[in-house]
Amino acid sequence: xxxxxxxxxxxxxxxxxxxxxxxxxxxxxxxxxxxxxxxxxxxxxxxxxxxxxxxxxxxxxxxxxxxxxxxxxxxxxxxxxxxxxxxxxxxxxxxxxxxxxxxxxxxxxxxxxxxxxxxxxxxxxxxxxxxxxxxxxxxxxxxxxxxxxxxxxxxxxxxxxxxxxxxxxxxxxxxxxxxxxxxxxxxxxxxxxxxxxxxxxxxxxxxxxxxxxxxxxxxxxxxxx
Numbered sequence: 001x002x003x004x005x006x007x008x009x010x011x012x013x014x015x016x017x018x019x020x021x022x023x024x025x026x027x028x029x030x031x032x033x034x035x036x037x038x039x040x041x042x043x044x045x046x047x048x049x050x051x052x053x054x055x056x057x058x059x060x061x062x063x064x065x066x067x068x069x070x071x072x073x074x075x076x077x078x079x080x081x082x083x084x085x086x087x088x089x090x091x092x093x094x095x096x097x098x099x100x101x102x103x104x105x106x107x108x109x110x111x112x113x114x115x116x117x118x119x120x121x122x123x124x125x126x127x128x129x130x131x132x133x134x135x136x137x138x139x140x141x142x143x144x145x146x147x148x149x150x151x152x153x154x155x156x157x158x159x160x161x162x163x164x165x166x167x168x169x170x171x172x173x174x175x176x177x178x179x180x181x182x183x184x185x186x187x188x189x190x191x192x193x194x195x196x197x198x199x200x201x202x203x204x205x206x207x208x209x210x211x212x213x214x215x216x217x218x219x220x221x222x223x224x225x
């Protein structure tokens with residue numbers, strides 16, 4: 001791995017002729033090209049890059065995990081608020097119709113669209129909530145300086161598995177596109193849930209940007225005998 005601060009090289013590529021030169025537990029794979037590198041400590045504030053493709057592999061910040069926990073807790077609360085309060089109101093011809101996130105899901109709850117209702121609810125509400133809960137459970141012992149156990153490793157693995165399937169940001173983008181199309185036909189009033197959902201998407205982006213998965217996995221593995 002190559003670091004852009006402190007030292008020019010902090011690791012070496014260790015796959016030569018198909019033979020591994022180090023034990024598997026001492027290897028780190030690039031998330032982009034799967035090139036194997038030797039595991040080594042990265043100075044605080046430095047970023048390690050793959051020596052083959054240049055992708056960022058490790059980035060250390062002393063407060064990163066605390067920030068991730070704070071963002072995850074805030075996002076969890078915002079998701080609860082987003083499904084509890086009105087999302088938006090549409091007024092046209094003197095008539096006003098309001099809906100919530102759950103109301104939008106229930107719009108697909110007739111006999112033939114029921115599977116779609118379950119899918120929408122899962123992708124935009126339940127899976128994001130489950131992922132946030134898993135992140136909180138995984139990093140909480142690291143912030144409180146307790147020894148993590150197998151449960152915490154499984155929780156972080158679950159959070160990583162659910163990452164591609166948590167589609168709250170897709171929902172808010174779809175809503176924005178739809179509102180652009182109806183803006184000239186009706187008066188739109190945004191409810192608290194809309195702003196909560198929007199802020200949730202922004203915080204989730206920063207959370208996924210801050211988190212260094214390699215560092216979290218390495219910290220969680222300290223409890224292994």
